[in-house]
Amino acid sequence: MLRRDDRANLLAKVPLFAGCSKKELSQIAAIADEMDFRKGKVLTRQGGPGREFFVLLEGGVDVERDGERISTLGVGDFFGEMGLLSQKPRSATVTTTSEARLLIITETNFMRLLRESPSISVKVLQAVADRAIAAGLN
Helix, strand or coil, X not given: CXXXXXXXXXXXXXXXXXXXXXXXXXXXXXXXXEEEECCCCEEECCCCCCCEEEEEEECCEEEEECCEEEEEECCCCEECHHHHHHCCCCCCEEEECCCEEEEEEEHHHHHHHHXXXXXXXXXXXXXXXXXXXXCCXX
8 A cells, every 4th residue: 555645646747636735635645545456347438427536556457439449558647537527428448457556536535625625626727727728628
């Protein structure tokens, strides 16, 4: 199991949390659960609800859209962050390609944290706006 500081350091690399201070990252790390999964475990299913955000600590995953592999992710990569905010259906299916350990932040815990910590809310909204602008959605 990772210490909270180690979790916070991993979360600092996630663009959604890039503007957060060490204290704020520690708050986010406190709501992250560490879980192990077997090879072949479907973590998200395209079209399904987006209720968790994942950071890969060990192992790897394949990302598929419409049955075609579009990406392979490994240690330090993350996915599902937009599902925490948009409440839109998942855009891809993600399946473990080996035994894997992940940090997971649930929608319930994340929304509670945003309500309790306005400074984190503002920084997350700024990160989402920056991503939208970078994608030409402004």
